[in-house]
Amino acid sequence: MVQQQRLTETFLALVHINSPSKREADAMAWAQARLEGLGFTVEYDDAGDKIGGNTGNLIARRKGEAGGPPIFLNAHIDTVQPTEGIVVVQEDGVIRTDGTTILGADDKAGVACILEAVASAIEDGAPLPDLEVILTIAEEIGLLGSKHLDASRITARSGWVVDSGQPLNSITVNSPSQDKIVASITGKAAHAGARPEEGVSAIMVAARAIAAMPHGRIDEETTANVGTIHGGQATNIVAPSCEVVSEARSRSEAKLQRQTKAMVETFQSAAQSMGARVTVEVERQYNAFQADTDGREVRLAGEAMRDLGMEPICSSTGGGMDANNFAAKGMPCCVIGCGYRNIHSVEENIPVEDFTTGARIVDAILRKAKG
Ligand SMILES: [Zn+2]
Numbered sequence: 001m002v003q004q005q006r007l008t009e010t011f012l013a014l015v016h017i018n019s020p021s022k023r024e025a026d027a028m029a030w031a032q033a034r035l036e037g038l039g040f041t042v043e044y045d046d047a048g049d050k051i052g053g054n055t056g057n058l059i060a061r062r063k064g065e066a067g068g069p070p071i072f073l074n075a076h077i078d079t080v081q082p083t084e085g086i087v088v089v090q091e092d093g094v095i096r097t098d099g100t101t102i103l104g105a106d107d108k109a110g111v112a113c114i115l116e117a118v119a120s121a122i123e124d125g126a127p128l129p130d131l132e133v134i135l136t137i138a139e140e141i142g143l144l145g146s147k148h149l150d151a152s153r154i155t156a157r158s159g160w161v162v163d164s165g166q167p168l169n170s171i172t173v174n175s176p177s178q179d180k181i182v183a184s185i186t187g188k189a190a191h192a193g194a195r196p197e198e199g200v201s202a203i204m205v206a207a208r209a210i211a212a213m214p215h216g217r218i219d220e221e222t223t224a225n226v227g228t229i230h231g232g233q234a235t236n237i238v239a240p241s242c243e244v245v246s247e248a249r250s251r252s253e254a255k256l257q258r259q260t261k262a263m264v265e266t267f268q269s270a271a272q273s274m275g276a277r278v279t280v281e282v283e284r285q286y287n288a289f290q291a292d293t294d295g296r297e298v299r300l301a302g303e304a305m306r307d308l309g310m311e312p313i314c315s316s317t318g319g320g321m322d323a324n325n326f327a328a329k330g331m332p333c334c335v336i337g338c339g340y341r342n343i344h345s346v347e348e349n350i351p352v353e354d355f356t357t358g359a360r361i362v363d364a365i366l367r368k369a370k371g
Helices: 004-015 025-037 047-051 105-123 202-212 253-274 296-307 322-328 352-368
Strands: 041-044 058-062 071-076 088-091 094-097 131-136 159-164 170-175 177-186 216-219 222-231 241-250 277-286 313-316 333-337 349-351
Touching: 004 025, 004 094, 004 105, 004 352, 025 041, 025 058, 025 105, 025 131, 071 105, 071 322, 094 352, 105 131, 105 159, 105 349, 105 352, 159 296, 159 322, 159 352, 170 296, 170 322, 177 202, 177 253, 202 222, 202 241, 202 253, 216 253, 222 253, 241 253, 253 277, 277 322, 296 333, 296 352, 322 333, 333 352, 349 352
Parallel strands: 071 131, 071 159, 159 333, 170 313
Antiparallel strands: 041 058, 058 131, 088 094, 094 349, 170 333, 177 241, 177 277, 216 222, 222 241
């Protein structure tokens, strides 16, 4: 049986170990010890070397008693910042911080749900399938851990990613592709007071392009955002260069291509009309994720929720997830919640009852996934 007290203690231990992206080794070592204590053998892939991190993705295996196809469970162990000096506050059944740091429930609550569910099923003697627990690194900086996951080390071709919040009866079955668009504009420097007409302001080219660009919410499945601008040297110099970094996302490949093309062309035509040069680089960050809503993963998650008195719903998200990369590597999965709220902010918190429900869903899936 899922034990709320142990679940909470696991979580509190984890959030007190800092694990910013690329610096997850200490938290991984802690999780490794717990998994080994549950009878798993643990190894790491070389994703950390590829991205300059201090650990790879953790892959833990346990031979099951039930037979049937192996399954995987995943959560990411890195968190956004700040976490240094975390002070955890528990009141009215909710775990939060004192408001100076984030909590890191995204996604240490997911890690804790997996550890608790596995412990619960094993101590109840439930026959389990062959199980791989994959704890990923660097999810928060572009899904880098799962992107570089060595899928040849994973035998499971069916899994569940525990990394969403509320409501707990929601099964996330799709999320968009994302393009990163970097425009480097080269204008011409000139003295801004003496000879401004001899200059070409790269900042003005950027401004014109941005003002003309389709931006924000494009349609139900497509978004675009100008994220950062760097350019110029001083007020008395017509800016010779400016770099604009943007993104576009869509759950539709055709719409994403159309949006990205529109953004690229807007930079090109603004540069051309003002006598500047621009190079625009487009990099696909990850491909869209679409789970099979009739597939085994969604079905078992739904059954688990029904057992707990919830009516499952399938939902979409606008963010990228490790599930995007797993699906692209031939590892079908869906995403379930662990109850966290207000993530990526110092208001991040998790109600203990919801958190426990998250662990119970994972526990129920584990017991259903046999044979
Ligand atoms: Zn997350």
